Amino acid sequence: MPRVKPEVLKSLVKSMFEAAGTPAEEAEIVADHLVRSNLYGHDSHGVVRTQYYLGLIGEKIMPGAEVEVVQETASTAVLDGHWGFGQVTGRVAMEMAIEKARETGIGMVTLSNVFHTGRVGEYTEMALEHDMIGMAFGGGNQPQVVAPTGRTRVLGTNPLAISVPAGEERPFRLDMATSVVAAGKMSYYLSEGRPVPEGWILDSEGNPTTDPADFRPRLRDMVDSYAKDRPLRERGSLLPFGGYKGFNLGVFNEIVGAFLAERGQERKRGGFAFIAIDVSKFRPVEDFKRDVDGKIRTIKASERRPSCDKVLVAGDPEHFTYLERSRKGIPIGERLWGELIEAAQKLGVDAEAIVEEEAV
Amino acid sequence: MPRVKPEVLKSLVKSMFEAAGTPAEEAEIVADHLVRSNLYGHDSHGVVRTQYYLGLIGEKIMPGAEVEVVQETASTAVLDGHWGFGQVTGRVAMEMAIEKARETGIGMVTLSNVFHTGRVGEYTEMALEHDMIGMAFGGGNQPQVVAPTGRTRVLGTNPLAISVPAGEERPFRLDMATSVVAAGKMSYYLSEGRPVPEGWILDSEGNPTTDPADFRPRLRDMVDSYAKDRPLRERGSLLPFGGYKGFNLGVFNEIVGAFLAERGQERKRGGFAFIAIDVSKFRPVEDFKRDVDGKIRTIKASERRPSCDKVLVAGDPEHFTYLERSRKGIPIGERLWGELIEAAQKLGVDAEAIVEEEAV
Numbered sequence: 001m002p003r004v005k006p007e008v009l010k011s012l013v014k015s016m017f018e019a020a021g022t023p024a025e026e027a028e029i030v031a032d033h034l035v036r037s038n039l040y041g042h043d044s045h046g047v048v049r050t051q052y053y054l055g056l057i058g059e060k061i062m063p064g065a066e067v068e069v070v071q072e073t074a075s076t077a078v079l080d081g082h083w084g085f086g087q088v089t090g091r092v093a094m095e096m097a098i099e100k101a102r103e104t105g106i107g108m109v110t111l112s113n114v115f116h117t118g119r120v121g122e123y124t125e126m127a128l129e130h131d132m133i134g135m136a137f138g139g140g141n142q143p144q145v146v147a148p149t150g151r152t153r154v155l156g157t158n159p160l161a162i163s164v165p166a167g168e169e170r171p172f173r174l175d176m177a178t179s180v181v182a183a184g185k186m187s188y189y190l191s192e193g194r195p196v197p198e199g200w201i202l203d204s205e206g207n208p209t210t211d212p213a214d215f216r217p218r219l220r221d222m223v224d225s226y227a228k229d230r231p232l233r234e235r236g237s238l239l240p241f242g243g244y245k246g247f248n249l250g251v252f253n254e255i256v257g258a259f260l261a262e263r264g265q266e267r268k269r270g271g272f273a274f275i276a277i278d279v280s281k282f283r284p285v286e287d288f289k290r291d292v293d294g295k296i297r298t299i300k301a302s303e304r305r306p307s308c309d310k311v312l313v314a315g316d317p318e319h320f321t322y323l324e325r326s327r328k329g330i331p332i333g334e335r336l337w338g339e340l341i342e343a344a345q346k347l348g349v350d351a352e353a354i355v356e357e358e359a360v
Numbered sequence: 361m362p363r364v365k366p367e368v369l370k371s372l373v374k375s376m377f378e379a380a381g382t383p384a385e386e387a388e389i390v391a392d393h394l395v396r397s398n399l400y401g402h403d404s405h406g407v408v409r410t411q412y413y414l415g416l417i418g419e420k421i422m423p424g425a426e427v428e429v430v431q432e433t434a435s436t437a438v439l440d441g442h443w444g445f446g447q448v449t450g451r452v453a454m455e456m457a458i459e460k461a462r463e464t465g466i467g468m469v470t471l472s473n474v475f476h477t478g479r480v481g482e483y484t485e486m487a488l489e490h491d492m493i494g495m496a497f498g499g500g501n502q503p504q505v506v507a508p509t510g511r512t513r514v515l516g517t518n519p520l521a522i523s524v525p526a527g528e529e530r531p532f533r534l535d536m537a538t539s540v541v542a543a544g545k546m547s548y549y550l551s552e553g554r555p556v557p558e559g560w561i562l563d564s565e566g567n568p569t570t571d572p573a574d575f576r577p578r579l580r581d582m583v584d585s586y587a588k589d590r591p592l593r594e595r596g597s598l599l600p601f602g603g604y605k606g607f608n609l610g611v612f613n614e615i616v617g618a619f620l621a622e623r624g625q626e627r628k629r630g631g632f633a634f635i636a637i638d639v640s641k642f643r644p645v646e647d648f649k650r651d652v653d654g655k656i657r658t659i660k661a662s663e664r665r666p667s668c669d670k671v672l673v674a675g676d677p678e679h680f681t682y683l684e685r686s687r688k689g690i691p692i693g694e695r696l697w698g699e700l701i702e703a704a705q706k707l708g709v710d711a712e713a714i715v716e717e718e719a720v
Contacts, residue, residue: 075435076465076641105436106635108466110642133616147659149668154659162612172615174608206665242602248534248674249609251655252522255532256493259651260642275466281436282470282620291619295611299507299514305566308509314608 002337003329010035011354012344013050019347020054022063026088033087037119038330041321042175044184045119048336051343053085053116060115061085067092070263075104079111080263086117090272094123097276098130105281110261112271121175121318123274124163128171131285133277136161139257140270145179146237148244151206153237156270157183158253162314165279167289169296173315178250179238186212186238204234362697363689370395371714372704373410379707380414382423386448393447397479398690401681402535404544405479408696411703413445413476420475421445427452430623435464439471440623446477450632454483457636458490465641470621472631481535481678483634484523488531491645493637496521499617500630505539506597508604511566513597516630517543518613522674525639527649529656533675538610539598546572546598564594 014031018024030053038046053061065084069077077096081089093111100107117123120136127134141156157177164172177183180200189196195210203214213221214236224230240247254270261271279288296313304310325331332340344351374391378384390413398406413421425444429437437456441449453471460467477483480496487494501516517537524532537543540560549556555570563574573581574596584590600607614630621631639648656673664670685691692700704711 071641073465073641074463076638078642103434104464105433106466106468108637146665147662147671149664150659150662150671151665152662154662164612164615172608172611174605174612176605202665206663206668242606244672244674245534245536246602246606248532251532251659251674252524252534254655255524255652256637259648259655260637260639262643262647262651277468277616277620278436279620281431281433282438283622287622288619291622292615295614295619299510299611302507302510302512302514303566304509305506305511305562308566311507311510312604314604314611 001331001333004332004337005329006035006039006326008355009038009047009330009332012340012349012351013047015349015354016050016054016340016344016347017063019344019349020057020063022057022085026063026085029091030085030087033118033122035330036122039322039325040119040121040318041325042119042121042318044182044187046330047332047340049116049118050340054343054347056115065089075100075107077109078261079109081111081114083113083115086114086272087122089114090117090120090123090274091126093272094126094134094136094274094276097134097274098127098132101127101132101276101278101281102130106275106277108273108275110256110271110273112261112263114271117272119175120159120161120272121163121173124161124175125171125173127276128163128165130276131165131279133165133275133279134161134163135275135277137253137257137273138270139254139259139272140262144183144238145240145247145250146202146206148240148247151202151237152204153235155240155247155250155254157238158250158257160249160253164292165285165289166296167286167293169293170315170319172292172296172313173318175314175318176241178241178246178253180241181238183216183238186215190216190218199239201236201238203236206237209236361691361693364692364697365689366395366399366686368715369398369407369690369692372700372709372711373407375709375714376410376414376700376704376707377423379704379709380417380423382417382445386423386445389451390445390447393478393482395690396482399682399685400479400481400678401685402479402481402678404542404547406690407692407700409476409478410700414703414707416475425449435460435467437469438621438623439469441471441474443473443475446474447482449474450477450480450483450634451486453632454486454494454496454634454636457494457634458487458492461487461492461636461638461641462490466635466637468633468635470616470631470633472621472623474631477632479535480519480521480632481523481533484521484535485531485533487636488523488525490636491525491639493525493635493639494521494523495635495637497613497617497633498630499614499619499632500622504543504598505600505607505610506562506566508600508607511562511597512564513595515600515607515610516614517598518610518617520609520613524652525645525649526656527646527653529653530675530679532652532656532673533678535674535678536601538601538606538613540601541598543576543598546575550576550578559599561596561598563596569596 017027065082068080071078097107124134143153145155258270377387425442428440431438457467484494503513505515549572618630
């Protein structure tokens with residue numbers, strides 16, 4: 001698989017969004033977000049989304065849209081994103097939560113009319129440089145997750161992210177779907193023709209299965225269905241993480257993410273809630289960080305058990321991937337790379353020049 | 361197993377705390393809390409704790425202690441419980457969070473120097489009558505939980521509770537340990553002489569086991585160890601719920617529950633954080649409740665899958681137990697009942713009169 005330098009990838013993707021009519025500063029934010037997702041190993045939220053987003057511009061994504069403050073108190077706000085890039089409006093929302101936390105100790109901002117914000121960990125990490133805790137709840141996207149004893153899809157994969165500043169240790173950074181795994185993984189297993197691990201998905205009857213096509217149809221099945229007028233296999237569902245407990249945390253994500261943000265407009269697609277907590281309003285920041293460091297060290301020092309990998313704390317997997325990819329470049333599938341270059345050229349972007357210039 | 365009317369149990373327990381020097385209004389709160397825990401089926405937080413608490417009065421529990429406001433902003437506060445009953449100081453903290461949320465949309469209050477608050481769901485439920493969302497995070501109690509790939513205890517069972525008001529449906533009420541199960545369950549299996557289900561505990565070497573004595577020594581082993589001067593079997597650990605994700609949510613609970621509350625005193629025992637969110641500052645309450653109702657109905661209407669129980673939403677298990685126990689009385693083991701009566705008599709409480717009067 002070819003590896004591409006992060007700067008090259010960002011420059012290419014940014015140029016593409018600009019060529020499609022996105023203001024330069026927004027294109028910068030979106031490209032930066034996508035490439036950082038790749039750097040952290042969250043490829044499903046990385047540059048693979050470029051063409052998807054480009055295709056929705058003017059329809060579900062409105063570059064340059066103004067964020068509107070619908071309701072506001074000293075510590076809270078409700079924002080209408082007016083379908084601007086989620087990567088842009090999400091930052092506006094989190095910045096506002098941080099400002100409010102600086103004044104009153106805690107700030108909470110919800111955001112509606114937003115299509116996709118990308119990796120939600122991005123926003124909670126914004127709190128770190130202010131010595132604040134950041135939280136983000138996404139809720140109400142397309143139902144894909146089944147209740148622990150249920151048979152049908154009832155809940156989105158509703159992501160949850162939390163960032164906490166540490167002292168000498170790396171920050172604590174949790175960024176997770178409330179399903180067992182992100183739905184994007186199924187596409188990967190489908191394209192690789194491999195079965196998924198047990199305990200991830202159910203078929204449409206609610207039976208455990210390891211065939212990713214039970215969850216999401218293969219492209220050739222869709223073509224077949226169309227050509228031969230045969231019904232497609234019904235779609236299965238993703239299991240929630242952590243059974244009853246994890247499922248209900250997913251439900252809560254929808255409650256704060258969507259129901260506290262929703263503006264009742266036609267093109268509903270749920271929403272997001274962002275919380276910032278100013279550590280200094282509770283304890284001296286250095287004391288707090290020392291305690292966080294201590295906990296992280298205690299956990300990492302706990303011996304790993306027989307036949308297990310080493311003990312990790314939230315943020316470690318992303319960190320190790322980041323180190324490797326910053327150094328060696330981001331692995332991009334041949335097909336995706338080809339498609340990106342082609343799409344760039346169609347938009348009039350001189351992809352070759354970008355690739356060459358940055359390679360120097 | 362004998363069943364005791366909730367009012368009888370509450371009257372008995374309240375009299376015992378009063379006889380042990382607890383102010384009447386505090387004894388009322390603690391007794392009410394313990395009995396409601398039983399009514400909801402959380403027996404490990406119910407009247408079984410009575411003698412334990414009584415034994416700690418004057419040592420780790422100081423009836424009548426004043427709660428001190430250590431630090432305060434418009435939306436946050438740090439409280440020192442000064443080792444008053446957790447059931448009392450926890451209510452003070454949540455009431456303050458609710459007041460702040462009424463002013464600024466969201467309130468967050470942390471509480472340190474608190475021994476045990478009982479069932480944390482109790483506090484989040486206080487938000488419901490104000491049309492607010494309540495959250496509670498407990499962190500930093502005795503380490504019993506192992507990291508997903510670890511071998512030794514590194515984390516408390518750090519409880520998390522969330523309550524959300526609904527319209528015609530019952531409120532959403534999640535009240536959970538961040539371990540697979542509460543540690544109290546092991547005592548039950550030990551006393552019953554039964555193996556625990558797979559996936560709950562590890563032995564001291566980090567190997568999966570179903571013998572509860574691998575987690576916590578049997579009383580007779582402790583006596584044996586003492587009498588014959590033999591070392592006790594090393595203690596094993598509880599697994600976290602939901603693997604890497606659930607474990608790190610438990611870590612976060614400790615961060616907000618303990619590290620944002622800790623006052624660095626000698627008798628540290630972690631702490632609690634309470635958050636109240638005023639729904640009306642985000643959306644019209646009726647719209648919000650209609651959406652919560654809708655979600656609860658969608659989930660419950662999703663067909664249950666082959667060989668599974670019916671689909672439940674957070675709060676359902678507690679509700680069904682509550683209905684049954686309010687009607688039929690609370691099941692109390694013969695031994696526990698005998699011990700309570702005896703302890704009451706030693707305290708000079710006329711247990712027989714209470715039992716008879718309420719039975720009329």
